[in-house]
Amino acid sequence: MSIVITGATGQLGRLVIAELLERGVPAAGIAAVVRDKQKAADLAERGIELRIADYNRPESLAGAFGAGDRVLLISGSEVGQRVPQHAAVISAAKAAGVAQLAYTGVLGGPDADFELAAEHKATERLILDSGVPYTLLRNGWYTENYTARLATVLEHGAVVSNTGEGRVASAARADYAAAAAVVLTGEGHLGTVYELSGDVAWSMSEYAAEVTRRSGRTVVHRDVHAEAHLAVLTGAGVPEPFAAILVDVDEAIRRGRLAGTGGDLARLIGRPTTPLADTVAEALRQL
Structure with missing residues (x-):
């Protein structure tokens, strides 16, 4: 039996593997499902088994899982292609007789x-x-979704959105990775749904104020209509279909759809979620 991480060379996948190792899971008990063996060379050097497969090639998934494996299906990054990709993984996991699909x-x-x-x-x-034994990890937003764009925010002195004063209960990506590690190594998580979000919901105005405080440079929140935000994003080179999705997410934030602070994430990981201020400070250090 192995703990199997799909999308293992992605940002979340690498953090989950690091968390598993930190929790004492031996490297030999972890398998990484990856498309590119070279990108996973560092994982192999640590003793982690590589299983080469591609969400887009269902036949390649036949050897990705074994009976009794605990599997983390990290959602694909290709918006619009993910349902058939995920269906291929689910079918392979069922055929293999996995013990858990998170x-x-x-x-x-x-x-x-x-x-x-x-x-x-x-x-x-x-x-x-x-019918596969499952655990559903309904992840809220990663704070890094915003801090990854800090260089642009500082350059223009503005956070542009169409969120209004809607709030986001985000957490650090590492918090979600820790939760995944908990359900993959613990008991009592089968058939369970977790609504995962940060302990504190914040608005874009508060985010701009935190960036100002931490950077010493004035940053404001510029709230615009959805159409204007779409024009800003496409003007910056974001493909229009994806820009439209981002604008739609902001409308959801405006409606309060990502503001829930139910506490499942903190309870799972056994500590408070990472504060917005900490993630902003770390992102600034890396600029």
């Missing part, structure tokens, strides 16, 4: 009413219909 979905699950959630909802339905 999936990183989206906060709110079937109640999430924004476009980006559609593929996650469809994937959850596929998992439930498959």
Whole structure:
């Protein structure tokens, strides 16, 4: 039996593996499902088994899982392609007889009413219909979704959104990785749904104020209409289909759809979630 991480060379996947190792899981007990062996060379050097497979090639997934494996399906990054990709993983996991399939979905699950959630909802339905033992990790927003753009924010002195004063209960990516490690190594998580979010919800105005405080440079929140935000994003080179999804997410934030602070994440990881201020400070250090 192995703990198997799909998308293992991605940002979340690497953090989950690091968390598993930190918790004492031996490297020989972890398998990384990756498309590119070279990108995972560092994992192999640490003694982690590499299983080469591609979400887009279902036949390659035949050897990705074994009977009794505990599997983390990290959602794919190709928006619009994820349902067939995830379906291939679910089918392979069922055929192999895995003991657990944990999936990183989206906060709110079937109640999430924004476009980006559609593929996650469809994937959850596929998992439930498959009969595979499951754990659903409905992840809220990563604070790094915002701090990754800090250089641009500082350059322009503004956070641009169409969120209004809507709030986001984000947490650091490492917090979500820790939660995944908990459910993959512990007991009592099968058939369970976790709504994962940060302990504190914040507005874009508060985010701008925190960046100002930490950087010493004035940053404001510029709230614009959805159409204007779409024009800003496409003007910056974001492909229009993806820009439209980002604008739609901001509308969801405006409606309060990502503001829930139910506490599942902190309870799972046994500590408070990482404060916004800490993630901002770390991102500034890395600039």
